[in-house]
Amino acid sequence: MTPHLTNHQLRDLVDESGLTYEALAKAVRVVAGECGAALRTNRSAVEHWIAGATPRGDTGRYLTVALSRRLGRLLTPVDLGLPDSSEADHDTLGLTLGADPLDALLPMWRHELDRRRFLTTSAYSVAAAALPLSHVQEIAARTAAAHTGHTVGMAEVTAVRDMIRAFSEMDERHGGQHGRSALVTYLRDDVAVLCRGRFHTDEVRRQMLSAASRGVHLLGWKSYDAGQQGLAQRYYVQSYALATESGITGHDGFVMRTMAMQGLKLHRPEHCLGLAETGLNRAKGHVDAQTEALFRIVHAHTLAKTGKRRAALAEAERASSLLTAAPGDDVPFWALAWGPPTASVYSRTAKVHEALGDHRAAAEQYALAAASRPADTYARIVALDLVAGAEMHLKRGSIEQACATWHRAIDHMDAVQSVRTRKAVGRMRTDLARFRARGLRCATELDERARDFLVAP
Numbered sequence: 001m002t003p004h005l006t007n008h009q010l011r012d013l014v015d016e017s018g019l020t021y022e023a024l025a026k027a028v029r030v031v032a033g034e035c036g037a038a039l040r041t042n043r044s045a046v047e048h049w050i051a052g053a054t055p056r057g058d059t060g061r062y063l064t065v066a067l068s069r070r071l072g073r074l075l076t077p078v079d080l081g082l083p084d085s086s087e088a089d090h091d092t093l094g095l096t097l098g099a100d101p102l103d104a105l106l107p108m109w110r111h112e113l114d115r116r117r118f119l120t121t122s123a124y125s126v127a128a129a130a131l132p133l134s135h136v137q138e139i140a141a142r143t144a145a146a147h148t149g150h151t152v153g154m155a156e157v158t159a160v161r162d163m164i165r166a167f168s169e170m171d172e173r174h175g176g177q178h179g180r181s182a183l184v185t186y187l188r189d190d191v192a193v194l195c196r197g198r199f200h201t202d203e204v205r206r207q208m209l210s211a212a213s214r215g216v217h218l219l220g221w222k223s224y225d226a227g228q229q230g231l232a233q234r235y236y237v238q239s240y241a242l243a244t245e246s247g248i249t250g251h252d253g254f255v256m257r258t259m260a261m262q263g264l265k266l267h268r269p270e271h272c273l274g275l276a277e278t279g280l281n282r283a284k285g286h287v288d289a290q291t292e293a294l295f296r297i298v299h300a301h302t303l304a305k306t307g308k309r310r311a312a313l314a315e316a317e318r319a320s321s322l323l324t325a326a327p328g329d330d331v332p333f334w335a336l337a338w339g340p341p342t343a344s345v346y347s348r349t350a351k352v353h354e355a356l357g358d359h360r361a362a363a364e365q366y367a368l369a370a371a372s373r374p375a376d377t378y379a380r381i382v383a384l385d386l387v388a389g390a391e392m393h394l395k396r397g398s399i400e401q402a403c404a405t406w407h408r409a410i411d412h413m414d415a416v417q418s419v420r421t422r423k424a425v426g427r428m429r430t431d432l433a434r435f436r437a438r439g440l441r442c443a444t445e446l447d448e449r450a451r452d453f454l455v456a457p
Helices: 008-017 021-032 043-050 058-073 101-113 154-174 182-193 204-224 229-246 251-265 270-281 289-305 309-326 342-357 359-371 379-395 399-411 421-439 441-455
Strands: none
Touching: 008 021, 008 043, 008 058, 021 043, 021 058, 021 441, 043 251, 101 182, 101 229, 154 182, 154 204, 154 379, 182 204, 229 251, 251 270, 251 289, 251 342, 270 289, 289 309, 289 342, 309 342, 342 359, 342 379, 359 379, 379 399, 399 421, 399 441, 421 441
């Protein structure tokens, strides 16, 4: 081999690991075996890789995991001087479902922290929205170690859930832009490492992957709140992949539900009904009543959007009935993404009525949704439900009630850094223009408050 072909990055990491070439080859075989593959990797293969040869197939991933295990930190193929197919095409980064979601997420997080604009300005993809519908492959179990000699247990799962819950509460109080880089760093440096750890039991592994999916889902929600719809979709796709890999009943369907909601919001109805129906079918009869209600009400919304009025109202009624069927049931961690299920069902029921043109019923449901969430914890979503309710009052001709509701919405927007709340206030000013022109006092006073809100830092 010529000297200039030497893979210095890999050679230095192998030296740091203290492993002989024979020991490293064995470690690679062990990782491959844990993933269901049988390799004959030997000392000679390691010599060839250090001399510049590229490992074939998934062997590079197994090598990366083996060295991560030994060194106690998460490495990527790029760190080993190997080509990384997940970064080969930025246009599809995060929009495919591979054997290991972390292979897509790690470069995405690196680009986020480096402020690479290609991700934050990426477009929503109709084709990617269909991915969960066609995804039938079994994602291989990942059991590479995170820390030398450390085995992950339920204590670590609980810690990750608690941290994700804290990030969620921060997000709802202060908006999607607050704490975003911190969440990316936490998922990359802590959660991803744990996901590639050794586990006490398979159930611990499942719960850890589910918790990681919830964290990635939150990152998608933060991107959505920032108006970065293409990036949000990429995170939802990878959240779905982690949820599928976890095998936790209903969790993958819950992410499909989120993807349906995003498509509806963006007026891209393609695949939304299929996503909502498939998500519901994967959950109904297997989750608690309140969680099933969350699935059914999004299904009702997709039915309403496709003109199926009777079916939509019937499904919304089923969702409402489920809320009172077993109110004491434990709701899974992943189903609490938007707070109390009751509030989420009210809010989505409002959207069903809105889609069907019943603005009075929609306004009533939005008011119930706003009243069903602790306002100090869910400031942003309470504000947005109130905004939507005000718009319904306006559509049915009640300008005074609309203005009063808008005032209440702005009350909740202090300290919330959200593109959506600012857009809502800007939209409100547009809606009020014709009433200001008539000299209507309540509209003029509200517009002055809205203008002050928008110019505030």
